[in-house]
Amino acid sequence: MADSGQMRDRIARLTDRVEELEKNNERLRTINESFRGYMHEIAIDYYANAPKAYLAFSTGKLASEFNDTRQLILKGL
Numbered sequence: 001m002a003d004s005g006q007m008r009d010r011i012a013r014l015t016d017r018v019e020e021l022e023k024n025n026e027r028l029r030t031i032n033e034s035f036r037g038y039m040h041e042i043a044i045d046y047y048a049n050a051p052k053a054y055l056a057f058s059t060g061k062l063a064s065e066f067n068d069t070r071q072l073i074l075k076g077l
Helices: 005-050 066-074
Strands: 055-057 063-066
Touching: none
Parallel strands: none
Antiparallel strands: 055 063
């Protein structure tokens, strides 16, 4: 059985490890948040510049949103 000095050492090492893991977890949360923002920007850019026209209709059956391609198509008509 471990004596009290060994137990204190183990507790200290575990405490240090928990603090290290908490810092790493926070760093990963920050990276994940940045990544999600980046992916959102890519999705919006892809939607806006897609090779086909995209339209979203409201409940009143009116086009409420559309991408840039649709605007280019209409300008060409």
